[in-house]
Amino acid sequence: MINRTTTVALAAAVAAAALMSSGANAQTANADKEKCYGVSMAGKNDCAATGSNSCAGTSKADYDAKAWKYVAKGSCAKMEVTLKDGKKRMGTLAPM
Amino acid sequence: MTADRLLRAGAGLKPEHQRHILEARPDVGWFEVHAENYMGAGGPPHHFLERVRALYPLSVHGVGLSIGSANGMAPGHLGRLKSVVDRYQPFIVSEHLAWSTHEGTFLNDLLPLPYTEATLSLVARHVDEAQTVLGSRILIENPSTYLRFDGEEMPETDFLRALARRSGCGLLLDVNNVVVSAANHGFDPRAYLDCFPHEHVGEIHLAGHAVLESDGDALYVDTHDRTISTEVWSLFRDVIARRGVSPTLIEWDSDVPAWLDLEAEVHQAQSILQTAGGLDARAA
Amino acid sequence: MPAQPDGNGLADLQHRFAHAVLQAPLEVPDGIRHDVRPTRERRFGVYRNNVKASLAAALAARFPVVERLVGEEFFTAMALVFIEQHPPRSPVLAEYGAAFASFLEEFDPAADLPYLPDIARLEWSRYVAFHSADASAADIGRLAELPPEALGSVRLGLHPAMAVIASPWPIVSVWSTNTHDATPEAPAADWTGETALVTRPHLDVLVQRLPPGADLLVAELAQGIALGAAADAASRAHDGFDLATALATLFGAGAITTLSQGSSS
Structure with a gap:
């Protein structure tokens, strides 16, 4: 059962939502445009071999968490992160 | 128009080029796609392929059926391939003499098979099953290989001839794969092509390869990431002159160039098809 | 073997x-x-x-x-x-x-x-949206045209490409700055959680922030709950929930494809 108050509130919300949508084109605002139409997201099934013969086949991926030799060096290291304790840190972010 | 176009040269359809192709409608005979890249429910892949298909003939090239798997082809995959074929009505459907699925794990490469009587019966059975489900003849491509096995019983050309006779399939002759395998296993590509059962060929592939040198030894790798080598062009010219024309594809799958560079290779293949007998075949 | x-x-x-x-x-x-x-x-x-x-x-x-x-x-x-x-x-x-x-x-x-897994979820959702089934997005005008007494029982069908990723981390900000900016910047000072809405109304995959509580509304709608009851549930569960903003965002992003009336079944 829907009471009258809810019906009025619903109608007001829908009317307000329609107004908000008619203003800016919400579809393009704050949205990612895949300009190249999915070159990067296209399927990757291929019948070609990979050119470099030095990547995975020869690099040892024997994973030992303690001896993991790779350090994250990407953009996470450039983002200045403020934790809840107010301290600023560069790069890594300890779990809260 | 069909007979005309189908004896022409075509190009692999890449996402980088599809918008340009729809706008410019370049003068190439046809396009080829990898079936597995069109097995999703919808989105841009199907959007663009439908529009390209409306303008050009299409060939569907499967890369994941695993026709050489001892434990059966990739589960459920033939049905998916059939959906792509039914939807896009290609003039050629092809797959590889290779395996890639083992116990449900997909190893994303075209892995080599030992050429034995037992492998031949297995592959012939799978090709027959595929042709029955798809309701049409398929072409099987000669692979590029990097190693050979102990105890093989016949050369690749005999294997392919027997496979075509037994299963009724056609063959896709990849000239670049011949050059790659010949270099890797030390045989003469012209001798291979002399033994090849050309009467079953329904399509030809041309592509670029890399040469990896190490410790004084070279391995050729089938990379599809550069222009076609002089040797491949020369062998292609011979095959066309001596054996007649087949629809010919330029494959370029990584480090994809600007469309005009790819189109130039298509036109080069086209001119070879025309001068070496293509005109006669088209007039017939 | x-x-x-x-x-x-x-x-x-x-x-x-x-x-x-x-x-x-x-x-x-x-x-x-x-x-x-x-x-x-x-x-x-x-x-x-x-x-x-x-x-x-x-x-x-x-x-x-x-x-x-x-x-x-x-x-x-x-x-x-x-x-x-x-x-x-x-x-x-x-x-x-x-x-x-x-x-x-x-x-x-x-x-x-620790935000890496949720960034991966967002990216995976974009990828799935790219390949998912096509459907036409419904215009919010169709909802606004309904008589007020019909709004409570209307069911909103969700687009097959739509996904919602709620995270305790500012995943939309982190994703956005690392997608669009040459030099990524740290998001909001306090690193508050964000909920991402992924849609693909036509060819483009869109990513935006969902307003607070809107993910609860979506979860209700996904189960076939009518708009009135779904809005009630979202309001009860989240103080800051605003139905107008939620609907504007969802319709604007092409997340809604169908409007239907009828008893739940």
């Missing part, structure tokens, strides 16, 4: 070959000719490299922000661990990577970046 269906060694050979391709230490399986140079290690290495490098490249293509956050070297090494533990189960590579986000949760070397 159990029975050999063909009475030959092919099944055995493929079993050995498949394991040797995937495992980390290079060990050439038996049965490969070794009387010709280059060595069989180099020959077999081409296949190992093809399999692993192509899968790592596929993962990098669908998780570009994760790759940017940790760097190429870290990403490739991490991808190789993932590939070894979770090799593809389907020859359709578009389906590969669904398990990557949960793999990251358990991957200790990345534990310093």
Whole structure:
């Protein structure tokens, strides 16, 4: 059962939502445009071999968490992160 | 128009080029796609392929059926391939003499098979099953290989001839794969092509390869990431002159160039098809 | 390896070959000719490299922000661990990577970046949206035209490409700055949680922030709950829930495809 108050509130919300949508084109605002139409997201099934013969086949991926030799060096290291304790840190972010 | 176009040269359809192709409608005979890249429910892949298909003939090239798997082809995959074929009505459907699925794990490469009587019966059975489900003849491509096995019983050309006779399939002759395998296993590509059962060929592939040198030894790798080598062009010219024309594809799958560079290779293949007998075949 | 269906060694050979391709230490399986140079290690290495490098490249293509956050070297090494533990189960590579986000949760070397799994979820949702079924988005005008008394019982059908990722981390901000900006900037000062809405009304995949509580509304709608009851549930569960903003965002992003009336069944 829907009471009258809810019906009025619903109608007001829908009317307000329609107004908000008619203003800016919400579809393009704050949205990612895949300009190249999915070159990067296209399927990757291929019948070609990979050119470099030095990547995975020869690099040892024997994973030992303690001896993991790779350090994250990407953009996470450039983002200045403020934790809840107010301290600023560069790069890594300890779990809260 | 069909007979005309189908004896022409075509190009692999890449996402980088599809918008340009729809706008410019370049003068190439046809396009080829990898079936597995069109097995999703919808989105841009199907959007663009439908529009390209409306303008050009299409060939569907499967890369994941695993026709050489001892434990059966990739589960459920033939049905998916059939959906792509039914939807896009290609003039050629092809797959590889290779395996890639083992116990449900997909190893994303075209892995080599030992050429034995037992492998031949297995592959012939799978090709027959595929042709029955798809309701049409398929072409099987000669692979590029990097190693050979102990105890093989016949050369690749005999294997392919027997496979075509037994299963009724056609063959896709990849000239670049011949050059790659010949270099890797030390045989003469012209001798291979002399033994090849050309009467079953329904399509030809041309592509670029890399040469990896190490410790004084070279391995050729089938990379599809550069222009076609002089040797491949020369062998292609011979095959066309001596054996007649087949629809010919330029494959370029990584480090994809600007469309005009790819189109130039298509036109080069086209001119070879025309001068070496293509005109006669088209007039017939 | 159990029975050999063909009475030959092919099944055995493929079993050995498949394991040797995937495992980390290079060990050439038996049965490969070794009387010709280059060595069989180099020959077999081409296949190992093809399999692993192509899968790592596929993962990098669908998780570009994760790759940017940790760097190429870290990403490739991490991808190789993932590939070894979770090799593809389907020859359709578009389906590969669904398990990557949960793999990251358990991957200790990345534990310093606790938002990484949710970034991976967002990127995976974009990828799935790209390949998902097509449907026409409904205009909010159709909802506004309904008589007020019909609004409570209307059911809103969700677009098949739509996904919602609620996170305790500012994933939309982190994703956005690493997608669009040459130099990424830290998001909001206090790193508050954000909920991402992923849609694909036509060809473009869209990402935006969902306002507070709107994910609860979506969860109700997804179960076929009518708009009135769904809005009630979202309001009760979240103080800051605003139905107008939620509807404007959802319709504006093309998340709603159908409006239907009728008893729930």
